[in-house]
Amino acid sequence: MKIAVIGTGYVGLVTGTCLAETGNNVICVDIDKAKVEKMKNGEVPIYEPGLDVLFHRNIEQGRLSFTTDLALAVKESQLIFMALPTPPGGDGAADLSYILGAAKDISKLVTEYKVIINKSTVPVGTADKVQAVFNENTQVEIDVVSNPEFLREGVAVDDFMKPDRVVIGTRSEKAQKLMAELYAPYVRQGNPIFFMDERSSELTKYAANSFLATKITFMNEIANLCEIVGADVDAVRRGIGSDDRIGKRFLFPGIGYGGSCFPKDVQALAIAAESNSYNFQLLKAVMQVNEKQKTILVDKLLKYYNGDIKGKRFALWGLAFKPETDDIREAPALYIIDELLIRGAKVTAFDPEAMDNVKALLGDKIDYANNQYEALQGADALLIATEWSVFRNPDFEKMEGLLANKTIFDGRNLFDLQKMIDLGYYYNSVGRKLIG
Ligand code: UDX
Numbered sequence: 001m002k003i004a005v006i007g008t009g010y011v012g013l014v015t016g017t018c019l020a021e022t023g024n025n026v027i028c029v030d031i032d033k034a035k036v037e038k039m040k041n042g043e044v045p046i047y048e049p050g051l052d053v054l055f056h057r058n059i060e061q062g063r064l065s066f067t068t069d070l071a072l073a074v075k076e077s078q079l080i081f082m083a084l085p086t087p088p089g090g091d092g093a094a095d096l097s098y099i100l101g102a103a104k105d106i107s108k109l110v111t112e113y114k115v116i117i118n119k120s121t122v123p124v125g126t127a128d129k130v131q132a133v134f135n136e137n138t139q140v141e142i143d144v145v146s147n148p149e150f151l152r153e154g155v156a157v158d159d160f161m162k163p164d165r166v167v168i169g170t171r172s173e174k175a176q177k178l179m180a181e182l183y184a185p186y187v188r189q190g191n192p193i194f195f196m197d198e199r200s201s202e203l204t205k206y207a208a209n210s211f212l213a214t215k216i217t218f219m220n221e222i223a224n225l226c227e228i229v230g231a232d233v234d235a236v237r238r239g240i241g242s243d244d245r246i247g248k249r250f251l252f253p254g255i256g257y258g259g260s261c262f263p264k265d266v267q268a269l270a271i272a273a274e275s276n277s278y279n280f281q282l283l284k285a286v287m288q289v290n291e292k293q294k295t296i297l298v299d300k301l302l303k304y305y306n307g308d309i310k311g312k313r314f315a316l317w318g319l320a321f322k323p324e325t326d327d328i329r330e331a332p333a334l335y336i337i338d339e340l341l342i343r344g345a346k347v348t349a350f351d352p353e354a355m356d357n358v359k360a361l362l363g364d365k366i367d368y369a370n371n372q373y374e375a376l377q378g379a380d381a382l383l384i385a386t387e388w389s390v391f392r393n394p395d396f397e398k399m400e401g402l403l404a405n406k407t408i409f410d411g412r413n414l415f416d417l418q419k420m421i422d423l424g425y426y427y428n429s430v431g432r433k434l435i436g
Contacts, residue, residue: 001182004029004077006102008039008066010046010156010260010327011119011149012083017051018160019081020058022185027073028066039066047326047353050157074109079178081147083119088264093271094123103130107137115175117145121205121265123272127169127198143175146198148205153259154324161186166193169201206272209265210283215250216257217286220293223253223431233431234413253430255385255411256293258321258330263290294332297383297409298339300428304381304407310344315379315403317372318386318412319351319358326353328361332411333385337366350375352388376402387412396423407436 001024005016008030020026030036035045042059044052058064067073074080082102089095099120106116116130131144146169151159163186168179176195183193196204223233233253241248257263266283273280301309321331328334333349340347347366349358355368369375372391376382382403384391392414400406408420410429417435420427426436 001025001079001178002077003027003079003081003182004073005081005083006070006073006106007083007085007098007120008032008035008045009083009085010048010153011151012081013044013046013055014048014051014151014156014160015081015083015119015149017054017058017064018157019182020064021054021161024063024182025076026058026064027076028064029068029070029073030066031068033068036066036068048156049154049324054157070105071109074106074114075111077114079115079117079182080106081117081119083149086120086122086264086268088267091271092267093275094121094264094268096122096126096129099126100129100133103133104137107134107142110134110138110140110142113141113174115143115145115178117147117179119147119149121148121209121261121268122146122202123268124199124202124206126202143170143172144198145170145172145175145179146201147179148201150205150208153327154322162189163187163191165191167201167204168193168195169198169204170195171197206265206269209261210269210286212250213257213262213266213290214282214286216252216254217289217293219251219253220256220430221289224293224296226431227434230433231431232433236431253413254293254387255295255297255332255336255430256290258294258332259327260329263287263330266290294335295339296430297336297385297411298343300409301340301381301383302343304409304426304428309340311346312380313346313348313378314340315369315375315382316347316349316366317351317375317382317384317391318388319349320354320386320388323386323388324353326357328354328357331385334358334361336383336385336411337362341365348375348377348379351386352390373398373402379403380405381407381409384408384410384412384414387414 003019003024003026005012005028008028016026016028044055084098086094127144127146134142166183226233237251240246241251270280270283319333337347348369349366350369350372407426413429420435428434
């Protein structure tokens with residue numbers, strides 16, 4: 001099939017590349033000339049495991065191309081995906097100007113039937129708004145489809161190639177048929193494609209992300225309570241997770257959810273409810289709890305140092321909002337850094353992928369180490385903010401000489417408690433017994 005993908009951000013690029021992988025011809029469009037030029041030269045603009053192999057293969061085989069020319073892409077394609085940003089606007093609700101602007105541009109270019117597919121996370125009713133833009137500007141028949149993405153950063157290629165489910169919101173039979181054909185290769189293992197109306201599809205995306213954010217937040221509160229009552233959150237997690245109705249996944253407590261989706265989507269759903277005169281109290285509580293959770297490590301530090309951390313140096317392992325990505329959007333590590341700097345502390349950070357992004361944001365406000373051990377040099381304590389695999393089994397002998405105080409505040413529960421007792425550490429993790 002012939003496909004255009006408008007917007008080559010994270011979602012657009014993964015979508016375009018993975019659609020080319022099953023034999024479709026995909027033209028990716030972006031207004032950023034420099035970025036398009038780079039991609040034409042074979043440069044993948046984001047870090048996403050497995051993407052580069054597919055990216056290069058499909059470019060070489062002529063199925064994946066890049067352009068700034070929207071008219072050309074629209075002309076060449078029957079299916080047009082929109083993967084454009086929907087950042088929170090001034091009022092916190094999703095800003096639709098990119099989506100509606102692109103819809104307007106496309107509507108002036110169409111000369112024959114096209115399916116306009118929205119991949120971005122958008123408020124309920126957006127498909128109707130996009131349709132209205134087309135109705136205003138053209139007589140040509142088009143169908144607007146809502147097709148939310150459920151891609152996790154770090155495993156996005158797998159999530160696209162083998163989705164748990166595909167959600168397609170459209171009442172047009174013609175569009176349904178084309179979408180079913182497009183996704184058939186991706187659901188061969190028998191996973192379902194759910195067809196529904198546009199509004200239900202749009203809400204499904206928000207409901208999924210808000211539910212997952214709520215699940216994590218619930219566990220974070222259970223963890224906080226565990227610390228107070230002397231229970232072990234790992235035991236509680238296993239105890240409840242084996243109930244199928246609860247499920248084992250997404251029950252890991254930590255220092256709050258971050259990233260480009262959960263914080264934005266939970267807020268957008270709460271606001272959308274509000275503007276429909278519905279008070280979504282649960283989501284408001286989730287946001288409040290998560291805000292606080294992002295800096296629990298700093299609260300613990302302050303308690304440990306009797307409220308004064310001025311002049312102290314902290315090693316920080318992990319800057320990305322989660323492992324296997326260089327994404328630092330809404331990363332708890334950034335909130336931790338802010339709180340530490342405000343209180344006059346110094347930070348030496350290390351992250352396997354996100355260092356450049358943090359350097360661009362914070363410059364010389366903090367120090368950067370070349371590896372995880374170098375970060376420990378002269379540090380009063382180690383703080384762990386991201387559960388990268390390389391942090392899970394460090395060389396403790398090597399650490400001994402560097403982290404003289406043997407003090408660790410772990411926001412991701414990486415180490416075995418008995419091991420920390422044996423090694424003689426002060427070890428403060430989330431929802432587990434305090435060691436030392
Ligand atoms: C999420 C959704 O999973 C995906 O379906 C959606 O389309 C986009 O948003 P992503 O933001 O890439 O994906 O990350 P995800 O792996 O879901 O993690 C989100 C946040 O929750 C991270 O900050 C992570 O650290 C945190 N988390 C996750 C926990 O704190 N505990 C858990 O058990 C799981």
